[in-house]
Amino acid sequence: MSRVARPQGTITRGTTHPNRLRRVDRWVAHAAAPALRDAPDPVVVDLGYGAAAWTPRDLRDRLRPVRADVEVVGIEIDPVRVDAAAPYADATLSFRRGGFEVPLDGRSPVVVRAFNVLRQYDEHAVRDAWATMAARLAPGGLLVEGTCDELGRHAWWVAVEAGHDAPRSLTLSTRLAGLRAPGDLAERLPKALIHRNVPGEPVHDYLRALDRAWAAAAPHASFGARQRWIAAVRSVRESGVPVVDGPSRWRLGEVTVAWSAVTPAGHPATRSPDR
Numbered sequence: 001m002s003r004v005a006r007p008q009g010t011i012t013r014g015t016t017h018p019n020r021l022r023r024v025d026r027w028v029a030h031a032a033a034p035a036l037r038d039a040p041d042p043v044v045v046d047l048g049y050g051a052a053a054w055t056p057r058d059l060r061d062r063l064r065p066v067r068a069d070v071e072v073v074g075i076e077i078d079p080v081r082v083d084a085a086a087p088y089a090d091a092t093l094s095f096r097r098g099g100f101e102v103p104l105d106g107r108s109p110v111v112v113r114a115f116n117v118l119r120q121y122d123e124h125a126v127r128d129a130w131a132t133m134a135a136r137l138a139p140g141g142l143l144v145e146g147t148c149d150e151l152g153r154h155a156w157w158v159a160v161e162a163g164h165d166a167p168r169s170l171t172l173s174t175r176l177a178g179l180r181a182p183g184d185l186a187e188r189l190p191k192a193l194i195h196r197n198v199p200g201e202p203v204h205d206y207l208r209a210l211d212r213a214w215a216a217a218a219p220h221a222s223f224g225a226r227q228r229w230i231a232a233v234r235s236v237r238e239s240g241v242p243v244v245d246g247p248s249r250w251r252l253g254e255v256t257v258a259w260s261a262v263t264p265a266g267h268p269a270t271r272s273p274d275r
Helices: 022-031 033-038 054-061 079-088 123-134 183-190 202-216 218-223 225-238
Strands: 043-047 071-076 093-097 112-113 142-148 154-161 168-175 254-258
Touching: 022 033, 022 054, 022 112, 022 142, 022 154, 022 168, 043 054, 043 142, 054 071, 054 093, 071 079, 079 093, 112 123, 123 142, 123 154, 154 183, 168 183, 183 202, 202 218, 202 225
Parallel strands: 043 071, 043 112, 071 093, 112 142
Antiparallel strands: 142 154, 154 168, 168 254
16 A cells, blocks of 8 residues: 655645635736646646635636636645535535645646745745745646735735746735835735845835835825826836836736846845756
């Protein structure tokens, strides 16, 4: 009898809510659409979905307009959580025990979404976790790893391409109503950056640039927070920050920059192929 390998990782707190990951789901449906439409096996993973089955279900429903036969697999280390989710399984939604090794019986996912998982780890463990998960992706696939607040109003995430161990981009997505300053959202930065928001680090410079642009765009507030945000992000891009998306995404309270804009000091600025 073969021995089942122990899942890679540790059990998270499991906190979850319906629609908590709506912002990243919306981005995944946009960013991964070409790969998902062309995939011979349209399987997507929600890794570390937590104590209830809501987020895998929500992800499946938001990806269906892109690929009607998409299949979402929720993966959790805690067997109790897998058993609890089992009644919600069907032909398009399933649950299994596992961790960063992403066990799919030889299948390669188009997307792995791992949200609010790495916050409990040491910073030095993040890159290996990225590499392990990205190595499981189908060609052209995407790992999306990040964090959000309890209600999903504010979120950050990185996108790592198949076979790489460093991201291609960092995205901020926020509820613009009531936003005082973008820098206030630093407490939700992904683990790779959360401790780097200090003078001398690129992510600190980026947040300060966003804060200055947001303050300078205050006159646009009379037209609404959305117009103020668009003006602020456009100003940041014109200042030389490598913003890689455009107004159609900014209108949603998003901004995506190349990873080179925020690469932590002492880290390679380029994405390295999996070794």
